Amino acid sequence: QITLKESGPTLVKPTQTLTLTCTLSGFSLSSSGVTVGWIRQPPGKALEWLALIFHDDRKRYRPSLKSRLSIMKDTSTTQVVLTMTNMDPVDTGTYYCAGGRYNTGYYQIFFDAWGQGTLVTVSS
């Protein structure tokens, strides 16, 4: 059974750095054709992709947030960590980690396993 579980703070202050951890179970980030991504959802709004990491440690970031984001995986590939600097109230929302796959090129990624999400509120 594949599970992904996010963990991290529920409340951060403006200008602080957010660190979220995604713990994988039954999902291996050591194979080609597989990726783990972070996707967020402001309250009442649409999903927004943030970052991806692949089995070979390639990384992709949302261009508008690239200077604030960092994604990494541990050597056992059972955890993926997202850091986001200089948090602002507009960054408030539910943050999901998701397991992704692609069959014909990594641009064709789809997310077939999702964590439950963690609500992060940015407020002083």
Add this chain to the structure above:
Amino acid sequence: QSELTQPPSVSGAPGQRVTISCTGGSSNIETGYHVHWYQQLPGKAPKLLIYDNTNRPSGVPDRFSGSKSGTSASLAITGLQAEDEADYYCQSFDDTLTVWVFGGGTKLTVL
């Protein structure tokens, strides 16, 4: 504003068929990037419904189907059930913005 445009809401009576459109452009759907669909029940994480335009993951009922043509894609739901009431999102890749992009979401109401 998303690069993929969905109607904010659709509705249908139990047993009916509804379709949800996802309109893109030359930098995403028309280029050949696949469209994927997700269902998000209230208060829950999204769930993959359709991948690579037309494929259903194991366990997804065949009442759900996807299609793609030109600059747009569609999700069709037949035999509408109360449990289908949810938000639905399309997703693809945009090579101008270089982002994996989601549509703005469509709220399905079962009357």
